[in-house]
Amino acid sequence: MRYVSLFSGGGGLDLGFERAGFEPAVCLDNDPVACETLRHNRPGWNVVCADIREFDATKYAGAELVVGGPPCQGFSTAGKGNPDDPRNFLWKEYFRVVNEVQPQAVVLENVSALSHKHNGDHLTGIMRALEEQGFNFSLGVLNAAEFGVPQSRRRLIVVGVRDGLAKLPTPKPAQRLRNVNDAILDLASMPDTPSFNHVANMHADHVVKRWSLLEPGQTDPNYRRGRLDGNRPSVTIRAGGGYGPKGNHLGGFHPPIHPTLPRQLTVREAARLQTFPDSWFFCGPKTIQGRQVGNAVPVELAAAIADTVRGLIVDAPDARAVGEAAS
Numbered sequence: 519m520r521y522v523s524l525f526s527g528g529g530g531l532d533l534g535f536e537r538a539g540f541e542p543a544v545c546l547d548n549d550p551v552a553c554e555t556l557r558h559n560r561p562g563w564n565v566v567c568a569d570i571r572e573f574d575a576t577k578y579a580g581a582e583l584v585v586g587g588p589p590c591q592g593f594s595t596a597g598k599g600n601p602d603d604p605r606n607f608l609w610k611e612y613f614r615v616v617n618e619v620q621p622q623a624v625v626l627e628n629v630s631a632l633s634h635k636h637n638g639d640h641l642t643g644i645m646r647a648l649e650e651q652g653f654n655f656s657l658g659v660l661n662a663a664e665f666g667v668p669q670s671r672r673r674l675i676v677v678g679v680r681d682g683l684a685k686l687p688t689p690k691p692a693q694r695l696r697n698v699n700d701a702i703l704d705l706a707s708m709p710d711t712p713s714f715n716h717v718a719n720m721h722a723d724h725v726v727k728r729w730s731l732l733e734p735g736q737t738d739p740n741y742r743r744g745r746l747d748g749n750r751p752s753v754t755i756r757a758g759g760g761y762g763p764k765g766n767h768l769g770g771f772h773p774p775i776h777p778t779l780p781r782q783l784t785v786r787e788a789a790r791l792q793t794f795p796d797s798w799f800f801c802g803p804k805t806i807q808g809r810q811v812g813n814a815v816p817v818e819l820a821a822a823i824a825d826t827v828r829g830l831i832v833d834a835p836d837a838r839a840v841g842e843a844a845s
């Protein structure tokens with residue numbers, strides 16, 4: 519089954535759909551480094567590096583599915599959440615593409631904050647666009663931790679289908695949630711390996727000293743950074759900046775502190791918490807690698823969504839009719 523991938527980033531959503539047997543007709547992103555990552559890992563994929571506002575999707579008409587997570591910086595509760603941020607309106611471009619492709623189904627992912635307060639207008643707009651284009655839809659906030667991901671990460675997921683009833687994946691029954699130790703502890707003794715995105719930050723001595731004293735789950739108030747508790751799922755891995763000692767906002771990648779070492783996670787450790795396979799390499803400088811990781815849909819969650827959507831497309835009344843006619 520072919521699909522159109524919008525805002526593909528570092529490829530988390532796409533890896534999940536690949537796992538469920540889908541093939542991208544095109545992956546679109548306007549970040550050249552994210553595009554480099556996609557091309558590096560999947561030379562056979564058709565990666566288009568362009569602004570969605572200039573993207574003509576008509577040549578992909580007939581693909582079964584459109585998927586994408588429009589940027590969320592303007593919505594995110596982690597950032598300032600500027601309601602006038604032009605990126606907040608890119609979901610309209612998503613639906614312009616859907617109109618051009620006329621797929622059987624759509625998947626849209628965003629931060630759960632999209633359903634809050636001043637962002638509510640956008641969600642209403644999204645629901646109206648789905649109805650106008652003839653989709654039945656189901657939406658809800660899913661926590662990746664309930665889908666085999668060693669991280670608590672709540673994301674709004676929308677699934678729309680033209681025929682039949684839409685549904686979201688149901689959480690995997692598990693004896694216990696996967697935790698940070700399960701996912702990353704084996705990397706603690708690994709030397710720096712740039713080809714594996716595993717390069718530890720050199721923190722200042724006073725920072726190392728402070729972080730050595732933190733208990734698991736405890737936050738350093740100066741930097742608003744927490745030490746992970748190895749026995750629990752990780753806190754959400756974010757793409758955006760962190761905080762300096764005076765509460766000043768910092769750009770770059772500022773993941774949580776390692777559960778046993780006085781340093782922040784490496785990009786590879788963060789990628790493990792996002793359930794990227796170790797074979798997936800992130801291009802660009804370390805901060806941009808981290809941004810791709812923090813922006814991604816965890817691969818395991820994406821695969822659960824993709825499995826559900828594949829079932830909906832295969833079981834759709836029209837698909838059954840075609841299958842019956844052929845047999």
Ligand SMILES: C[S@@+](CC[C@H](N)C(=O)[O-])C[C@H]1O[C@@H](n2cnc3c(N)ncnc32)[C@H](O)[C@@H]1O
Nearest residue numbers: 525526527528529530531548549569570814815
């Ligand atoms: C939340 S990330 C998507 C992450 C991706 N779904 C994944 O699972 O890895 C949003 C992406 O939208 C891209 N983007 C932002 N504005 C865009 C635009 N105008 N046109 C195309 N892509 C854009 C960003 O470069 C970023 O990679």
